[in-house]
Amino acid sequence: MIEKEIMIQGNDPIFGTLTFPEEDVTYPALLLLPGSGPVDRDGNDRKGKYQTNLYKDLAHFMTGLGFAVLRFDKRGTGKRGGDWMAAGLSDLTSDAKSAMKFLRAHPNVDQENVIVCGHSERTIIATILAETMNPAGCMLLSGGVDNLMQALHHQRQLAYKELFELPGFKGWINRTLKVDVKNEKKTEKLLEKMKKSDEDIIKIQFFFKQPAKWFREHSDYDTRAALKKVTCLVFALHGDKDPLVESRVLEELDELVQGKSEYHIIHNMEHGLRVQDEERSMLKMKKIFKEVLKRPLHEEGLEKMAGWLNSHFKTKDVSGSK
Incomplete structure (x- = not known):
């Protein structure tokens, strides 16, 4: 070779x-x-x-x-x-x-x-x-x-399913607090922020970088x-x-x-x-x-x-x- x-x-x-x-x-x-x-x-x-x-x-x-x-x-x-x-x-x-x-x-x-x-x-x-x-x-x-958004949605749904199926108190508290609903709202808010931005990278909570341009363009494809x-x-x-x-x-x-x-x-x-x-x-x-x-x-x-x-x-x- x-x-x-x-x-x-x-x-x-x-x-x-x-x-x-x-x-x-x-x-x-x-x-x-x-x-x-x-x-x-x-x-x-x-x-x-x-x-x-x-x-x-x-x-x-x-x-x-x-x-x-x-x-x-x-x-x-x-x-x-x-x-x-x-x-x-x-x-x-x-x-x-x-x-x-x-x-x-x-x-x-x-x-x-x-x-x-x-x-x-x-x-x-x-x-x-x-x-x-x-x-x-x-x-x-x-x-x-x-596309990327659909793949990420699938990944989140699988994670929620596992969180709900955890044994004992952990599974109960996740179901009771409806972690899936709360996290989906946070995710939607973050995606909307990136879509409205014209920056390549944005920060959330002042420190955590997110690839805004990458997400924007993937969401449109x-x-x-x-x-x-x-x-x-x-x-x-x-x-x-x-x-x-x-x-x-x-x-x-x-x-x-x-x-x-x-x-x-x-x-x-x-x-x-x-x-x-x-x-x-x-x-x-x-x-x-x-x-x-x-x-x-x-x-x-x-x-x-x-x-x-x-x-x-x-x-x-x-x-x-x-």
Whole structure:
């Protein structure tokens, strides 16, 4: 495997890593878009608290299948300047489009066979690129169909359900105080404040920063309407232990997209595509995550990805070499 550091020129240069199975051969390619939060091209944060290497591992796996793979630092992570919290959906989409153009123009990439692959929140950006840039395929990992507001609503409802089901006094007091009603009112008030603001970042209670532009632009984006314009092949993958997504929405894919689609829900797989034997839980997710990080990516999940990629995008050298 060949791994190279790249820089995409512009007013705000983008730094990333491009991997190939071999040099001087032309390959189908994947643009890998990482999930939300301050994690770099590999899936790691600057402070070393969350060292997942998820995107590095995925890139190496996909390169092993015979694909070129580009992953890059988001704003304010890795070698990239800026503030990740100030970036809105439009900024993130602009970066992704620049990376897609770079990948298509690379001499060792088959520009007719470039696939966009988004994880978590970046499944929404992958959908935008599928709608507007006509890639050969679109992969939605641990996300898809719902927009951000709908996904967050689902997460809150699952958390309320767990709070109400706590044993003894804890569950009783949560039900009695109607914590769901009170929290939904607070959430609605906060979202309204961000929508009315024209700032990239706002503070609540004087100290706590919130990515207002990110929320505003996400709340205005209709993912299902975009999917209706998607003509490329679409692949979606969820884990049944992932509390951050509602997997039933994947049943809508076939009716939404114009091209052929397929989806898989993997038993005992969590949001970061690793093995999770523990229960599916919003309240215990952070605690479980510490143990999950010690485990490998889910073998069945990788097999489903490999099967789709190999069946639709056979590795080939369009320059004539084999």
